[in-house]
Amino acid sequence: MNELLVVPAAGFGSDLFWARLSRLADERGHLDHPRMLVGFVEPQNRYTLRCERCREPVVQLAVDRAGR
Numbered sequence: 001m002n003e004l005l006v007v008p009a010a011g012f013g014s015d016l017f018w019a020r021l022s023r024l025a026d027e028r029g030h031l032d033h034p035r036m037l038v039g040f041v042e043p044q045n046r047y048t049l050r051c052e053r054c055r056e057p058v059v060q061l062a063v064d065r066a067g068r
């Protein structure tokens with residue numbers, strides 16, 4: 001899995017942000033599965049949305065702090 005979803009910092013954590021992640025996970029076969037966003041701010045603002053039931057990553061995120 002090398003897909004990277006870039007999200008603007010301003011939208012991170014917003015309702016729209018979570019709705020988008022939720023829909024993505026649904027579409028990928030994780031409907032109603034518990035998910036968790038894990039990651040580290042350093043060094044590159046990378047996060048991974050994981051499915052807790054399947055124990056696998058759903059999508060990787062990069063926060064774009066330059067973009068608005």
Ligand SMILES: [Zn+2]
Nearest residue numbers: 030033051054
């Ligand atoms: Zn799942």
